[in-house]
Amino acid sequence: MTALLSVTGATKRFRGLLAVDSVLLDVQPGEIFAVIGPNGAGKTTLFNMIAGIYRPDAGEISFAGSRIDGLSPDQVCRRGIGRTFQIVRPFPALTVEENVMAGAFLHRKERSAALQRAHEVLWQLDLFEKRDQLASSLTLPDRKRLEVARALATDPKLLLLDEVMAGLRPTETDRMVEIFRKLNRETGLTILLIEHVMRAVMALAQRVLVLHHGAVIAQGVPADVVRDPAVIHSYLGAEAAV
Amino acid sequence: MIAALFEGVLRHGLALLVVLFAALLAAPYIVNSYLLAILIIILYYAYVGQAWNIMMGFAGQLSLGHALYVGLGAYTAAALFVKFGLSPWIGMLAAIPVAMTAGAIIGFLAFRFRVGGVYFAILTIAFAEFARVGFDHFTWVGGSSGFFLPVANYTTSDLWTLRGRPVMFYYLILTMVVIAFVLCRILLRSRIGTFWLAIREDEEAARAIGIDTFRYKMYAVVLSAGMTSLAGVFFAFYYNNLFPEQVFNIARSIELILAPIIGGIGTLFGPILGAFLLTGLSETMHAILQGLGVDVPGAKQVFYGLCLLFVVMALPDGVWPWVARKLGLGGRKP
Numbered sequence: 110m111t112a113l114l115s116v117t118g119a120t121k122r123f124r125g126l127l128a129v130d131s132v133l134l135d136v137q138p139g140e141i142f143a144v145i146g147p148n149g150a151g152k153t154t155l156f157n158m159i160a161g162i163y164r165p166d167a168g169e170i171s172f173a174g175s176r177i178d179g180l181s182p183d184q185v186c187r188r189g190i191g192r193t194f195q196i197v198r199p200f201p202a203l204t205v206e207e208n209v210m211a212g213a214f215l216h217r218k219e220r221s222a223a224l225q226r227a228h229e230v231l232w233q234l235d236l237f238e239k240r241d242q243l244a245s246s247l248t249l250p251d252r253k254r255l256e257v258a259r260a261l262a263t264d265p266k267l268l269l270l271d272e273v274m275a276g277l278r279p280t281e282t283d284r285m286v287e288i289f290r291k292l293n294r295e296t297g298l299t300i301l302l303i304e305h306v307m308r309a310v311m312a313l314a315q316r317v318l319v320l321h322h323g324a325v326i327a328q329g330v331p332a333d334v335v336r337d338p339a340v341i342h343s344y345l346g347a348e349a350a351v
Numbered sequence: 352m353i354a355a356l357f358e359g360v361l362r363h364g365l366a367l368l369v370v371l372f373a374a375l376l377a378a379p380y381i382v383n384s385y386l387l388a389i390l391i392i393i394l395y396y397a398y399v400g401q402a403w404n405i406m407m408g409f410a411g412q413l414s415l416g417h418a419l420y421v422g423l424g425a426y427t428a429a430a431l432f433v434k435f436g437l438s439p440w441i442g443m444l445a446a447i448p449v450a451m452t453a454g455a456i457i458g459f460l461a462f463r464f465r466v467g468g469v470y471f472a473i474l475t476i477a478f479a480e481f482a483r484v485g486f487d488h489f490t491w492v493g494g495s496s497g498f499f500l501p502v503a504n505y506t507t508s509d510l511w512t513l514r515g516r517p518v519m520f521y522y523l524i525l526t527m528v529v530i531a532f533v534l535c536r537i538l539l540r541s542r543i544g545t546f547w548l549a550i551r552e553d554e555e556a557a558r559a560i561g562i563d564t565f566r567y568k569m570y571a572v573v574l575s576a577g578m579t580s581l582a583g584v585f586f587a588f589y590y591n592n593l594f595p596e597q598v599f600n601i602a603r604s605i606e607l608i609l610a611p612i613i614g615g616i617g618t619l620f621g622p623i624l625g626a627f628l629l630t631g632l633s634e635t636m637h638a639i640l641q642g643l644g645v646d647v648p649g650a651k652q653v654f655y656g657l658c659l660l661f662v663v664m665a666l667p668d669g670v671w672p673w674v675a676r677k678l679g680l681g682g683r684k685p
Contacts, residue, residue, distance in 0.1 A: 160559070
């Protein structure tokens with residue numbers, strides 16, 4: 110099976126600081142793939158290279174068989190990659206429904222079609238009841254789900270989640286995990302998540318990649334990765350070695 | 352199509368709209384010539400305010416140089432009429448592309464090189480100033496000594512050459528306001544309008560959902576410029592004289608954005624309500640002062656300043672959202 114997303118030797122420097130050092134990764138269609146690592150490991154930089162914010166200094170990024178490195182963020186999205194922001198950025202003065210419609214209009218010309226798609230996504234994300242509220246009036250967990258809804262409305266083949274669980278209480282995290290599982294199971298959506306919350310990573314990811322100082326130090330199924338001595342040493346610490 | 356236009360409009364809102372429209376239609380038969388002249392000014396500001404609002408209220412791009420597009424439209428149509436005897440209707444067809452080109456150049460320079468926010472606003476001022484200085488030396492259309500259209504005391508109205516009585520101009524500007532209003536409502540509910548709002552709210556997030564922000568910002572500037580140029584054509588044929596110092600003056604640019612700011616940026620009724628409030632109140636004050644025999648120079652400017660101050664402090668979203676809530680029209684957007 111050919112990978113949906115493949116990152117080959119992607120490298121990014123910021124004035125001498127090597128943020129991401131020739132990272133190799135393949136995300137298969139339909140899988141949930143997590144990138145973890147301590148703060149400053151280069152996770153967000155890697156994410157931004159895929160999303161089109163940064164152009165890699167070296168290496169290639171391919172999606173669905175064609176190169177996407179160097180494309181602008183909007184072009185990347187139109188190719189079929191949706192993303193969320195680590196610090197949520199809903200459109201504050203628009204309603205929940207309008208926020209999601211802005212995404213749904215990407216591949217739809219008619220208002221009625223966009224509205225229908227928006228409602229579908231709002232049901233999936235448990236936001237339908239709140240569709241007439243202003244985005245600025247939502248609680249953080251709702252805003253996080255709104256962000257996912259808006260990205261999903263653009264019909265992505267791959268969804269990039271940038272620390273979407275950060276700041277959520279465990280019950281909210283479990284709710285989010287359940288939503289992503291369901292989306293993955295029912296629509297075959299491929300998900301690449303960058304995550305700090307191990308509870309979510311263990312529950313969601315089929316494969317995990319660990320970054321440290323910009324380089325890959327481990328890769329594999331979650332259960333193996335968390336037992337890897339290098340990972341425990343650099344990231345998880347003694348408490349996770351349970 | 353027609354039904355879709357009224358979709359989501361509350362019944363009593365629609366009733367109010369019909370009453371307002373009927374009143375405006377009947378106005379020339381009710382009011383005297385002085386009030387009619389004021390109504391024309393109100394509708395003029397409502398129209399340009401609506402055009403400016405597309406850029407600022409919808410797409411979030413602050414232009415402080417809209418006098419440029421008014422002036423370009425005015426001079427283009429006036430020159431074609433005076434020099435070549437061409438009808439202002441043909442003049443409009445020429446004014447629109449001229450203003451759109453100017454808008455496209457400013458938009459391209461700003462958005463291509465990521466000039467945003469305050470710096471974008473300064474760029475729009477700069478271009479209006481270039482035009483002011485340029486037209487001062489453009490002797491073919493009179494330079495700084497002004498450009499004049501032939502005037503006579505008309506008893507009949509010729510719609511083709513726009514020579515005639517104020518009533519004709521009243522219905523012309525009323526038509527323009529209605530068309531602009533309907534157009535804005537259609538745009539706001541369409542794909543392009545939704546993308547504009549997204550860009551206004553958060554440009555980076557808009558890009559992340561696939562919106563080509565450069566392209567949609569260009570559409571907003573070009574459309575706004577084209578619409579504004581029609582106000583210029585109206586201005587030229589209504590006032591019959593054009594002076595670069597007045598037409599392109601930054602004070603004009605500021606004046607024409609006050610109505611949407613007072614009324615409510617980004618709302619459909621804001622520019623109209625704002626124009627009525629500002630011009631209506633300032634004329635009332637003028638009349639009162641005159642009645643008292645007091646002549647205070649600059650009273651209008653002070654009044655505008657106080658209005659802005661009040662709105663910014665008491666109703667930062669503008670007067671319309673507040674009125675809409677009071678009328679039970681749902682509030683945020685018409």
